Amino acid sequence: MNQTWVQIAYLVAAVCFILALKGxxxxxxxxRGNLIGAFGAVLAVVVTLVAEPLDHMVLILVAIVIGSAFGVPAARSVAMTAMPQLVALFNGVGGAAAAIVAIVEFLSSGQNESTGTLAASVFTVLVGSVSFSGSVVTFLKLQGLITSRPVVFPGMQVLLPLTAVAALVLGVLVLTTTSTAIVFALAAVSLLLGVLFVLPVGGADVPIVISLLNAFTGLTVAASGFVLDNVLLLVAGTLVGASGTLLTRLMAQAMGRPLLGTLFGAFSGESTLGGGQASERPVKSLGPADVAVMLAYAERVVIVPGYGLAVAQAQGALKELVDLLGERGVEVSYGIHPVAGRMPGHMNVLLAEASVPYEQLKEMDEINPDLPSTDVALVVGANDVVNPAARNPGTPISGMPIINVDQAQAVVFLKRSMRPGFAGIDNELLYDAKTQLLFGDAKDSLTKTVTALKSL
Amino acid sequence: MNDVGLLTVFVLSIFVGFEVVSKVSTILHTPLMSGANAIHGVILVGAIIVTGHADTNAELWLGLAAVVLATVNMVGGFVVTDRMLEMFRGKRAPAKGSDA
Structure with a gap:
């Protein structure tokens, strides 16, 4: 297995992965970077298949075909709105694969391994299982199959650390006894740990957990590299682990809270969990024609998109509106909050799908100074990311930086209902004197506004 | 490779990992997450190796399950990332009229 050319092929693949991340x-x-990464992955797999003395070749090839038959159509057909949960799911199966690889390697040669290699196996089984079950729970939350709110049940504060300790004890027992039964017990307890770990995370924090679990899976792949003495797995896994950790930190910073608060906040009541009750207070609503007039005679318009845009698949209609306004000489830009939507950069992907030039997309820090001189801020299906409650202490989203639409001359919300945002807290801005609401599906509302605008 | 050699590669890779994504713009957070996700699908190589060396039925079937799962991760991951990035096809003229 250590022929030089195999090692060189692995080196090429590792460089491809670095270029992919860099791109x-x-x-x-x-x-192009992503395609280079895919090339590296395919190269590594083909070289392994050709160069390794392998039994069961036919079965392995069949398994690869089956995996592709699941993966490719799922990736091809997924709607842009469902992208986050698909990524979570792919991450989960990767973690499961790493855990299984470690278990199989343990079954075949666990008794003869050095303690260091065994420790890497234990790590892979533990973290891979957590990553798998955690990702499945994340998937269920994002898919709406279970509630996206933090789930905390009585005794959980005790059960979670207890499960973590149990997993660690089982891990140590594997090292000392090399017992097969204990490895499976470790996998089972770790699966439970993953569920308990992710259940209390809710609200807008779910994307951060996807990124964290992604980093976890990366580290298990790196550990598998130690176990199998495979440099490629080591490099690829470590790259993903390091970049995933950094990305997770960036996202937690964008939420204005430390990572630990994101993960365990539900236990101290600090998570992005609100009452979820719609208020009965009066709001000013208006029709599409009014919105069209307001926008057409504004000089500067800032559009703040949120998850509602994704749900309604309204990005095309939004772009049409913006183009029409552009023709009338209105200066329009998009204000993109880093955690708008269900994963970081979600809005950018969505708007890019509608061919919005990314130069029009302004990040939060870039757009905020412009808002006081903005005539109309049009908030499309967003809520928490413009909620001024974030500036006050004691609310679930306190400290999260927001887009200051309340500083614009007028604010128009396109909303489906008065239901609060993902974080489940009421938005004072909705009741403000300068705020007006256009109720309805975002795509529907935007299409009607476009029609009204054309007839002006 | 000996353990210290592997450790060296590990530590250096951490620095490379941090370095290459340290300047990423928020525009690309989602594709980056998805792309990194696809890269760890290379565990498929590990899955193939352990399956090819399986001696018992239990090892074989577990290994094959790992091959299937890792393939889903790797192939699906790269395809979904490509689909996202297809939308960032670089600069467009500020579009006029209705090309949406």
């Missing part, structure tokens, strides 16, 4: 740092080279 993903800039929109210009991102797609």
């Amino acid at each position: 993903l740092s800039s929109p210009k080279y991102a797609r």
Whole structure:
């Protein structure tokens, strides 16, 4: 297995992965980078299949075909709104694969391994299982199959650390006894740990957990590299682990809260969990024609999109509106909050799908100074990311930086209902004197506004 | 490779990992997460190796399950990332009229 050319092929694949991540740092080279990464992965797999003395070749090839038959159609057909949960699911199966690889390697040669290698196996089984069950729970939350709110039940504060300790004890027992039964017990307890770990995370924090679990899976793959003495797995896993950790930190910073608060906040009541009750207070609503007039005679318009835009698949209609306004000489830009939507950068992906030039997309820090001189802020299906309650202490989203639409001359919300946002807290801005609401599906509302605008 | 050699590669890779994504713009957070996700699908290589060396039925079937799962991760991950990035096809002229 250690033929030089195999090692060189692995080196090439590792370089491909580095180039892939590097390319993903800039929109210009991102797609090419991803293709380079895919090439590296395929190269590594083909070289392994050809160069390794392998039994069961036919079964392995059949398994690869089956995996592709699941993965490719799922990736091809998924709607943009369902992207986050699909990524979570792919991450989960990767974690499961790493855990299983470690278990199989343990079954075949666990008795003869050094303690260091065994420790890497234990790590892979533990973290891989957590990543799998955690990702499945994340998937269920995002898919709406279970509530997206934090789930905390009595005794959970005790059960979670207890399960974590149990997993660690079982891990140590594996090292000392090398017993097969204990490895399976470790996997089972770790699966439970993953569920308990993710259940209390809710609200807008779910995307951060996806990123964290992604980093976890990366580290298990790196540990598998130790176990199998495979440099490629080591490098690829470590790259993902390091970049995933960094990305998770960036996202937690964007939420204005430390990572630990994100993960365990539900236990101290600090998570992004609100009452979820719609208020009965009066609001001013208006029709599409009024919105069209307001926008047409504004000089500066800032559009703040949120998850509602994704749900309604309204990005095309939104772009049409913006183009029409542009023709009338209105200066329009998009204000993109880093955690708008269900994963970081979700809005950018969505708007890019509608061919919005990314130069029009302004990040939060870039757009905020412009808002006092903005005539109309049009909030499309967003809520928490513009909620001024974040500036006051004691609310679930306190400290989260927001887009200051309340500083614009007028604010128009396109909303489906008065239901609060993902974080479940009421938005004072909705009742403000300068705020007006257009109720309805975002796509429907935007299409009607476009029609009204054309007839002006 | 000996353990210290592997450790060296591990530590250096951490620095490379941090370095390459440290300047990523928020525009690309989602594709980056998805792309990194696809990369760890290379565990498929590990799955193939352990399956190819399986001696018992239990090892074989567990290994094959790992191959299926890892393939889903890797292939699906790259395809879904490509689909996202297809939308960032670089600069467009500020579109006029209705090309949406």
